[in-house]
Amino acid sequence: MPYEHREGAFPLGQWIAEQRRAFGAGQMTGVRARRLEKLGMAWSAADARFQENLAAARVYFAEHWTLCAPRSAAALDKPVGQWLSNLRRPGALSGHPEWEAALLAVDEDWNPEWPTEWRRHFAVLRELVRDEEGPAEVLPGFTVHGMDVGKWLARQRKAEVWAALAEGQRERLETVGVTPLPVTVLPEVPIRAPAEPGVPTWSSMAPVSAFEKGVAALAAVQAARTGSVTVPRAHVEALPDGSEVKLGVFLSDSKSRRAKLTVDKFAALADLGLEWAAA
Structure with missing residues (x-):
């Protein structure tokens, strides 16, 4: 009998819990017990405590739509969050299949394979879009219950x-209705060989800053190829000093x-064939 169960106005669940307490304390006559x-009647104190805590769990679920409560959660003056956390420990429900069935009847995901915090966010999202048509x-x-559900949802959609x-x-x-965001494929960056002979190749420079290393890597590519050159975003160029430069990323960035480049940086990139820099 659930602890909160009532028959009409009579709190039958609480009354049964009190009979179990009296029996365990030796305060009940044999006639009443029989x-x-x-x-x-089952006299197990553990069963009685489980029913009382389950009643608190139902109250929590009605408000939060999940039993993946944080450990600090409470309901009906019961530490329901800590109680549920204890039951999720391996072997905690061993020998009590009826307890697990009762919890599953309230929330099928009360003990998920993934973090309980994720489940709490999803439970709120599900309620928010329950009556909506189309994608969530x-x-x-x-924010609901202190959780930024919109921010969480945006993160879940990242590829x-x-x-x-x-x-x-x-x-x-x-x-x-949640689907991942489409993967954005950045276009490859085309560059041309220097139009005029005699332009410095930058290969003799000793690059120090990230920009200088990028220019040196671009110069190395230009020296090794002729004509129009296409650098994929994923391209990595090795410099003579053994360091590596993500050249495709450097060009794209x-x-x-x-808008933040200085005049000399524009000139360096333009000399190495970047038409947008020359423009």
Whole structure:
């Protein structure tokens, strides 16, 4: 009998819990005990405590839509968060399949394979979009129960995060219309060989800064090739000193940040064939 169960106005669940307490304390007569036993009374104190805590767990679930409560959570004056955390420990439910069945009846994901914090965020998201049509859309900054659900959702949709999720996590997100963001493929950066002979190749420089190393790597590519050159974003160029430069990233970043480049940097890039720098 759930601790919070009532028959009409009578708190039957609490009354049964009190009978178990009296029996355990030796304060119940044999006649009363036998009458209760004929009705199926189980005297286990552990069962009684479980039912009382389960009642608190139901109250928590009704408000938070999940049993993946933080350890500090409480309901009905019960430390329900710590209680649930204890039950998730390996072997905690050994010999009590009925306890696990009761918990599953409240929340099928009460003991997920992934972090409970993830489950708490998902539970809120699911409630927010329950009656919505189309893909789930909750913007960053939308906070429920102290959790920025919008920020969390945006992170789950990132390609690298989505790929790292467990299959069950992705399945649950898909049930509420969440899909990963499309992978953005940056275009390869075309460069041309210097138009005029005699332009310094920069290969004799001793690069120090990140920009100088990028220029030296670009000069090395130009020296090794002729005509129009295409540098993929993933291209890595080795310098004579043994260091490596992510040349494709350097070129892409230089172009996107060109508003902050100095005149001499523009000139260095233009001399090495970058048309956008010359322009």
